[in-house]
Amino acid sequence: MLTALSIRNIVLIEALDLAFGPGLGVLTGETGAGKSILLDALGLVLGNRADTALVRAGEEQASVTATFEFAELPGGLAEALEDAEVELEPGEALIIRRRVKADGGSKAFVNDQPVGVALLRTLAVSLVELHGQHDDRGLVNPRGHRALLDRYAGADVAGVAMAWDDWRKAGAKLAEARADIEQAKLDQDLLLAHLAELTAIEPEAGEEETLANARSDMQKGEKLAGDLEDLRTVWDGSDSPLAALRVAARKLDRIAPEHPLLAEALGALDRAVIEAGEAEEKLQGAAEAMQHDPAELDRIETRLFELRALARKHSCQVDDLPEVMQAMRRKLDAIEQGDADLADLEAAERKAHEVYRARAEALHATRVTAAVRLDEAVAAELAPLKLDAARFRTAVAEQPEERWGASGMDAVEFLIATNPGADFAPLNKIASGGELSRFILALKVALAEQGGAATVIFDEIDRGVGGAVASAIGERLARLAGEGGQLLAVTHSPQVAARGRTHYMIAKSSEGTVTKTSVMLLDAEGRQEEIARMLSGAEITNEARAQADRLLEGV
Known part of the structure; x- marks a missing residue:
């Protein structure tokens, strides 16, 4: 007062x-x-x-x-x-x-x-x-x-206010669900088209890096093809340096017991033959890895172009395309499930309305x-x-x-x-x-x-x-x-x-x-x-x- x-x-x-x-x-x-x-x-x-x-x-x-x-x-x-x-x-x-x-x-x-x-x-x-x-x-x-x-x-009045709040919230959920389903149905055709496009390509996580490395190796192999061919003559044929080295090792093996220095020489020559053999294997592996196959190179480049184009289209990284596909499938599943959920929300809204009306x-x-x-x-x-x-x-x-x-x-x-x-x-x-x-x-x-x-x-x-x-x-x-x-x-x-x-x-x-x-x-x-x-x-x-x-x- x-x-x-x-x-x-x-x-x-x-x-x-x-x-x-x-x-x-x-x-x-x-x-x-x-x-x-x-x-x-x-x-x-x-x-x-x-x-x-x-x-x-x-x-x-x-x-x-x-x-x-x-x-x-x-x-x-x-x-x-x-x-x-x-x-x-x-x-x-x-x-x-x-x-x-x-x-x-x-x-x-x-x-x-x-x-x-x-x-x-x-x-x-x-x-x-x-x-x-x-x-x-x-x-x-x-x-x-x-x-x-x-x-x-x-x-x-408090009981009526509580029932009004429940009815209003139930109505808001129903309206939101209807709007979501309506929007999803408008997007459904586009989702199906996008999903079909992605499914046709079926992108895989990590695929971009693998393809890019393979393409890089092929491009290097094309550039180094002459040098690799020249190196092959060192090992290929009976008159190659490596063949001669092996013949020398066999001859030395027969006389090595005659003197310690001959034995040491044989050991060094054996190591050289072994190292040369390893070098031959690595050069062969490199040659195979960088083997230039025009058809395969074209396939890899086409695949990379398609993957990167889809990534730009969906505003994501290439490695994220599989998750984009899964998200689209979930949205389509939600559209199918939406009608069932909508029926439950409509029933809840009707019940809340009846409770409010009775109290009012x-x-x-x-x-x-x-x-x-x-x-x-x-x-x-x-x-x-x-x-x-x-x-x-x-x-x-x-x-x-x-x-x-x-x-x-x-x-x-x-x-x-x-x-x-x-x-x-x-x-x-x-x-x-x-x-x-x-x-x-x-x-x-x-x-x-x-x-x-x-x-x-x-x-x-x-x-x-x-x-x-x-x-x-x-x-x-x-x-x-x-x-x-x-x-x-x-x-x-x-x-x-x-x-x-x-x-x-x-x-x-x-x-x-x-x-x-x-x-x-x-x-x-x-x-x-x-x-x-x-x-x-x-x-x-x-x-x-x-x-x-x-x-x-x-x-």
Whole structure:
């Protein structure tokens, strides 16, 4: 709830520090004293537009600081602060400050951390609910009517939201599968053509390197063919050097025993024959490896060209072509399997839809039943508030399927008819501001709402009424404030003022050319005097004081 409000240099207010407590607090004062200035100042910290006209004449800037304290931080408020990365320790006060410069521009702070004005508007929903002559938020806004009815009915909205989420996810999976299958079928002919082309070639991993090496060897063999042919004469034929070396070795073998040096010579000659034999084998192997076969070379080059062309076509390496073939086969298998999978997804989507519809229909029935009870409760509050000719109706309309959502299938709106025979119309279309405020009061009493803003403000809800009606308004305001709540009422009615737990008097004074607005927290004697003034006017009589005492004693 709002516990403190500090105002500096706002219009006629030079410096003002107010403390607020729980229960019903009333603000009174003569017309033109500056009650609207107080609400305008509070509106700044709630995110209203920063009008430079609010800055007190002759000052460079104005500021407003509001302090809110909570036994437990409301969920919506906690989420908004977390999203904005504003830390608030348990039990710590929430302090909102807004500064406006006379030459334009404003800055906002939450617990001394700079924030955007949009955050203030978000926080305002959980902090202050203002009902006045031109109210366009709170209970007047149809956007919140469904949630209010659900809270009144104790409806299972969470179960419907869960079923909606399941249905939405099942529908998304089905749509994705259908799109994938449709795209795959469009690609099917192309996949088959590509796969047939690859299958005809049947590429193998590592094949490119093998073919490239073979081609390189053949090309080298073609270049070295003459040299190899010349070398062959060293070994081929009976008169070749190698044959002569072998004949010499055989002759030396017969005489080697005759002398040690001959034996050593034979050993060296044998080694030479062996080495020469190995050289002959390697040259023969090289000749065979580099044998130039024009037909085989042409086959290898054609194969390499085809493989590399396919690799470019599929934007991959030649060695990756076998995996490309496997991926194509998997896609084609998926197309064939897709129809079976699609049937399963369609069944899951239908089941999720049925679960959602059943829960949404149950929620619809709960809302319709609760709407009747709420209409009766509001109707019981209208007559004491001098709205006995008016009628209230909670319209629960089932929407077409394309407008269903996490909150069910219904649109909910509070409607009123102010005169007999008149058509029902939305709350925000009512002609009289005073009637609107009393309708809102009746609705809030009927709802006994616990989940609204921490602080509720009614601005001149008693406009145009008096006597028993004003007394009924005061009684309901006090009841609505209860023990733990906080409700502030700007009022001209002594009957309403007498119901306040705390009473603030707003006054305007002038010294020369300087006019100031001040606010004073009244004690018991001050309350009697202010209520007597409200009863009698400019001259406070003893009779008015006695009547003020009776009003105060009556509460």
